Each structure stands twice: as structure tokens, then as C-alpha cells.
């Protein structure tokens with residue numbers, strides 16, 4: 001089979017490839033617009049984000065709550081610091097999403113997988129391998145894109161958030177102090193599990209737990225750290241799939257709680 005020639009820059013989409021190379025970037029663009037569009041809308045419209053004892057991941061953990069501004073908000077007694085303070089600027093919606101949950105967005109936007117995906121899907125630089133892209137001089141991730149280097153630090157924010165989400169998931173076993181379980185409990189726990197898998201498959205996490213070592217087993221022993229790193233490597237090899245599934249599940253979790261809170265759906269549980 002003759003080798004594919006690399007196309008000239010500037011001739012967007014020109015290629016000798018005969019497969020449907022455009023499907024992946026097109027699906028990525030549509031998926032990212034839909035999912036991040038939904039989450040952005042919910043961040044600015046945080047109504048019906050709570051249904052006892054479930055809390056949407058879009059506002060968890062709730063530092064402040066806007067109980068009086070939005071129906072279905074987290075009750076004041078459950079917010080870490082109560083209601084939004086009077087000094088909160090009036091032109092910014094009183095949304096708990098702007099306080100801590102935004103760190104999840106920063107983590108995703110700087111993720112190595114997502115970077116590659118949205119550079120192809122939106123910036124067309126190039127849209128796929130051996131396909132012509134936008135004409136521009138290659139500068140790497142410099143200037144504004146230096147911000148992508150913050151990914152290793154956004155990891156710490158994600159680790160903090162995942163602890164909070166597990167706490168919220170375990171708390172979803174209790175309604176008014178009574179132990180039980182509902183479909184919402186399972187939905188929240190699956191959400192925390194998928195996000196944990198996404199974080200533990202992160203390249204920065206994998207480097208953090210094992211990247212600085214030359215040898216794990218030189219002393220003849222297989223350390224727990226080596227096993228942990230191997231587990232992270234397994235997840236890392238599936239990082240793209242986990243990134244998408246976990247993102248869809250965040251949206252699904254929020255939507256499920258929204259439907260319960262508005263009365264449009266009923267939760268099967270052991271409390272009733």
C-alpha cells in the first residue's frame with residue numbers, strides 16, 4: 001500500500017485517506033457542545049438541584065446556597081456556610097457551581113485527552129491525522145495555551161472534589177437520619193465511581209504516583225505502589241472512554257435529580 005502524503009496546510013479536509021476520518025472530530029464537536037452547553041446552562045440556572053437526600057454534582061459541594069432565589073435549591077442548613085452573603089455581586093447568579101465545582105471544568109478543559117480532541121474538532125489544527133488543517137505556524141502550547149500546564153495543579157482540585165462527591169454519595173443513604181437506598185443513591189455512587197476512574201487514569205496522576213521512579217521492583221518485591229501504578233495505567237489506556245462516560249453520567253445525574261425535584265419523575269427507594 002503506498003504511503004499517504006501529508007496534505008498542504010490551508011487545504012482543510014484534503015487527504016488521501018479513504019476512511020470516514022471526519023466522524024470522530026464531528027462527533028466530538030457535537031458531544032462537547034451538547035454536554036458542556038447543558039452544564040453551563042445549569043451552572044447559571046441552579047434550580048432544582050436537590051431532592052432529599054440527593055444533590056446534583058453541578059452544585060456539590062455547596063459552599064453557599066441560593067434557597068430563596070431558585071426553587072429546589074440545597075437547604076440552608078446543608079450548605080457549608082449557609083445562604084449566599086449580601087456582598088455577592090447582583091449581576092452574578094447565586095450559583096454554588098461558581099464556588100468549587102468549576103474546578104471540575106478546569107480539570108476537564110486542561111485534560112490531555114480533551115485537548116487533543118477539541119484541537120481537532122474546533123481548531124482544525126489539523127482535524128485528523130494526514131488531513132489538511134487550518135493554515136497557521138506551529139507554536140506548540142505557548143502564549144495563552146501555557147495555561148494548559150496548570151493541569152497538574154487542577155488535579156488537586158479534582159481530588160478534593162471527588163472526596164466531596166463520595167461524601168455526598170454516602171450521605172444519600174440517609175433521609176432524615178433514616179438509613180435507606182433509592183435509585184438516586186445508586187446514580188450518585190455510579191457518578192462518583194466513574195469520576196474516580198477518570199481521575200485515577202489521568203496522566204498527571206499516573207506520573208504523580210509512579211513517574212519519578214526508575215524502577216519499581218529492583219529490590220525484588222512488588223510494592224503496593226507498583227500495583228497502584230499498574231491500575232492507573234490500565235485506566236489511562238481507557239482514558240478517552242472513561243472521560244466520555246463519566247461526563248455523560250454527570251449530566252444524567254443532574255437531570256435525574258432535576259426531574260425528581262420538579263416532580264416530573266418518581267424515585268424508587270426504601271424510605272416511602
Ligand code: FES
Pocket residue numbers: 107111112113114151198199201202203204205239
Ligand atoms: S490527562 Fe485527562 S484528566 Fe489528566
